[in-house]
Amino acid sequence: MAGLHKSCQPVKVILLSCGSFNPVTHMHLRLFEIARDALHRTGLFKVLEGVISPVNDAYEKKGLLPSKHRLAMCKLAIKTSDWISVNDWEVNQDGWSKTADVLDYMTDKYSKKYSENVKVKLLCGGDLLESFAVPDLWSDEHIKKIVSENGIVVINRYGSNPEQFIYNSDVLTENKNCSTAPGKCQVPASRLSP
Numbered sequence: 001m002a003g004l005h006k007s008c009q010p011v012k013v014i015l016l017s018c019g020s021f022n023p024v025t026h027m028h029l030r031l032f033e034i035a036r037d038a039l040h041r042t043g044l045f046k047v048l049e050g051v052i053s054p055v056n057d058a059y060e061k062k063g064l065l066p067s068k069h070r071l072a073m074c075k076l077a078i079k080t081s082d083w084i085s086v087n088d089w090e091v092n093q094d095g096w097s098k099t100a101d102v103l104d105y106m107t108d109k110y111s112k113k114y115s116e117n118v119k120v121k122l123l124c125g126g127d128l129l130e131s132f133a134v135p136d137l138w139s140d141e142h143i144k145k146i147v148s149e150n151g152i153v154v155i156n157r158y159g160s161n162p163e164q165f166i167y168n169s170d171v172l173t174e175n176k177n178c179s180t181a182p183g184k185c186q187v188p189a190s191r192l193s194p
Contacts (some may be wrong), residue, residue, distance in 0.1 A: 010046040013039060014110045015123040015153060018090065018099050020061055021054045021070050024077045028052070032084055035123050035153045048118065050084040051106065058096040067091035100142040103150050121151045126160025132169065140171065147175040 015035055021028065032050040039045035054070045055061075067088075074086040089105055090097050099122065106120045129152065132138050146152065154162045166172040 008044075010044055012114065012116070012118045013045050013047045014106065014118055014120045015047055015050045016053060016103065016106050016120050017051070017123045018053045018102055019055060019128075020059065020064055021052065021074050022061070022063070022065050023070070024052070024074045029077060029081070029084065031123055031125065031155050034155055036083075039153065047083075048114065049110070050081075050123070052078065052084065052086045053090045053102055053106070054086070054088075056091050056093055056096045060096075098142060099138075100145050103146060107150070119151060121153050122146060123153045123155070125155055125157040126162040126165070127157055129154050129162050129172075130160055130165050132172070133165070144171050144175075147172060151175075 015032055017028065017031065019028075036047040036050065039047055052074050054067060054074060055064075057064065057067045071086060071088055071091060078084045078086060087106070089109075090102050103120055103122060107118070110118045110120060132143050156162055166176055
């Protein structure tokens, strides 16, 4: 019985939200709270931290404020949080970083910090998930890597339909019910609602 309990220890998770944060909003922060609470309720995950990673200035978005201002706004927004932080790695790169590369960096950073494997999961709204279908925005290789190696925590936003989008995507459907460890503790991971 003790072996069974040990094999199903909660997976330690870092929630990572990448984006322009132009500006950061109350809802950005609520996504972290909603996701953490929902993951904890499953009993399969223990969220250690939430991380906001603002996009580099080279990201082509009309009206994007300079990163120094977006970083400052994000730091002010999380000032009272004891578990959400802002990471400036992405804004300090020479150019725009692909989300898969940011996830790799964060996985390495937090695995070293906690001296063990942690899962860095991409936290997003349904709108970001649906952007996977935008031609030339995401490579199939990166989508597959993100969903199979890291995982995505999708919070449904008004006007988006993550379940339908997942159903229509072969890559997402393949990884919809990935296990947290091979053969152990199956996780139904398609959508988390408040």
